[in-house]
């Protein structure tokens with residue numbers, strides 16, 4: 589009998605889990621790129637290494653973070669609140685709930701799409717409830733997997 593780690597369900601979990609993690613890691617890259625483009629840094633030593641600000645300018649810069657950069661950081665934080673729980677829940681789901689391949693694929697695809705769309709809504713400041721809807725779809729998808737995993741072992 590094949591182990592659960594050799595099933596197409598586990599393969600789908602690894603595929604979509606890795607894509608979700610890659611999406612989240614990209615937020616760090618995006619933050620770095622926007623920091624450089626805007627010349628807006630988090631620490632005084634970061635400004636000092638660029639060597640282009642007076643002490644007063646440095647103080648003012650540190651006191652007023654760039655609003656767009658802060659938006660990207662909140663978007664990243666929201667990924668960090670949602671993607672690691674999805675990874676763990678997805679693992680429980682595949683290991684415990686004996687799901688069909690279709691069930692796995694749809695849960696994983698819908699979650700990934702919801703997170704990508706959530707970031708687009710957040711970064712482009714699209715009107716609500718667009719971001720709320722994207723967040724809710726991903727959240728409900730994770731809850732659906734969690735409930736199925738709990739039901740399977742209860």
Ligand SMILES: N[C@@H](CCC(=O)N[C@@H](CS)C(=O)NCC(=O)O)C(=O)O
Nearest residue numbers: 662663665666669719720721723724
């Ligand atoms: N930690 C979140 C929990 C609720 C949540 O994730 N809400 C979604 C839909 S409104 C969101 O995009 N929140 C904005 C954020 O986390 O910065 C918050 O403070 O808002």
